[in-house]
Amino acid sequence: MTLDVAKDNDLREKILAENRRVHALESSLYLQRHPEQTNFFQTEILQKSLDKLCAELGNPKSRILDLGCGTGYLYLQLLARGHRLTGVDISLEMLEVLKQKIPPAAKNRSTLTVMGVEDFVETDNEFYDAVVLSALLHHLYDYESTVRKICGKLSSGGCLWIFFEPLKQKIRSSLRFTLHKGIARLDESVYRLEMRLRRIRLLEEEYEWSDYQRRFGGIDPNRLSELLRSEDMEIENVEKYCSRRYGCPALFATRLLGTQNTFNLLAKKR
Numbered sequence: 001m002t003l004d005v006a007k008d009n010d011l012r013e014k015i016l017a018e019n020r021r022v023h024a025l026e027s028s029l030y031l032q033r034h035p036e037q038t039n040f041f042q043t044e045i046l047q048k049s050l051d052k053l054c055a056e057l058g059n060p061k062s063r064i065l066d067l068g069c070g071t072g073y074l075y076l077q078l079l080a081r082g083h084r085l086t087g088v089d090i091s092l093e094m095l096e097v098l099k100q101k102i103p104p105a106a107k108n109r110s111t112l113t114v115m116g117v118e119d120f121v122e123t124d125n126e127f128y129d130a131v132v133l134s135a136l137l138h139h140l141y142d143y144e145s146t147v148r149k150i151c152g153k154l155s156s157g158g159c160l161w162i163f164f165e166p167l168k169q170k171i172r173s174s175l176r177f178t179l180h181k182g183i184a185r186l187d188e189s190v191y192r193l194e195m196r197l198r199r200i201r202l203l204e205e206e207y208e209w210s211d212y213q214r215r216f217g218g219i220d221p222n223r224l225s226e227l228l229r230s231e232d233m234e235i236e237n238v239e240k241y242c243s244r245r246y247g248c249p250a251l252f253a254t255r256l257l258g259t260q261n262t263f264n265l266l267a268k269k270r
């Protein structure tokens with residue numbers, strides 16, 4: 001029993017250390033290495049989701065906590081819309097990149113903290129109008145217990161926005177599966193060529209432990225929704241689609257094949 005707890009703690013620490021190491025390597029080239037977050041298809045989803053979140057919030061100066069904020073994918077957009085942001089990330093290097101991008105006029109609405117989200121949610125005493133997280137949960141050893149604690153940081157009526165997480169999907173038709181895989185291979189080949197031409201080193205092998213939840217096929221939005229409901233959260237919206245490095249294959253896979261590998265979820269505290 002004691003041995004199991006020690007093993008558990010070792011694995012937890014290993015995943016945290018690997019996330020620090022990998023994201024120190026990513027830092028200034030993060031978004032260039034991940035065009036799946038900035039292609040036209042994903043950008044349209046991002047903008048629509050931001051509009052929806054801001055409409056739910058109502059107050060243009062809401063207090064928003066961005067967990068695993070990285071180089072500011074959500075953070076800078078929400079700051080530009082006038083909100084007060086607190087960003088938390090385990091990687092000093094990712095936050096250094098974000099710090100350089102914060103406009104001087106918005107600095108008094110921005111607070112950045114280098115810390116693991118697991119420790120932050122235990123020690124921070126504030127409540128927020130919204131907690132947002134993009135591409136964070138699949139990096140955590142135990143995302144379920146962290147999500148429960150995150151719900152406790154929301155004031156009544158507050159929003160939780162979980163964005164761009166890998167989805168466990170089942171494709172039953174073998175034809176759709178073959179086409180889905182074919183598009184994925186083509187998309188990856190063009191991406192590799194582009195990165196080679198731009199002399200951007202790929203870090204795929206480095207992600208073995210830091211993308212921990214991918215080992216289990218990603219995150220199940222149904223299970224997550226159940227967990228949220230048990231924490232007195234109401235599910236407002238779950239959106240599923242197929243993300244790809246480039247916009248055209250993502251559009252084709254989502255709209256024509258109907259395959260899905262990514263989800264976004266918006267929930268509200270009762």
Ligand SMILES: C[S@@+](CC[C@H](N)C(=O)[O-])C[C@H]1O[C@@H](n2cnc3c(N)ncnc32)[C@H](O)[C@@H]1O
Nearest residue numbers: 019023068069070073089090091116117134135
């Ligand atoms: C895939 S990146 C996403 C960054 C940003 N949210 C975005 O969407 O561009 C994951 C981020 O989570 C951070 N991260 C990973 N594990 C973490 C943890 N346990 N606590 C805090 N941040 C963590 C990484 O340092 C990295 O910046």
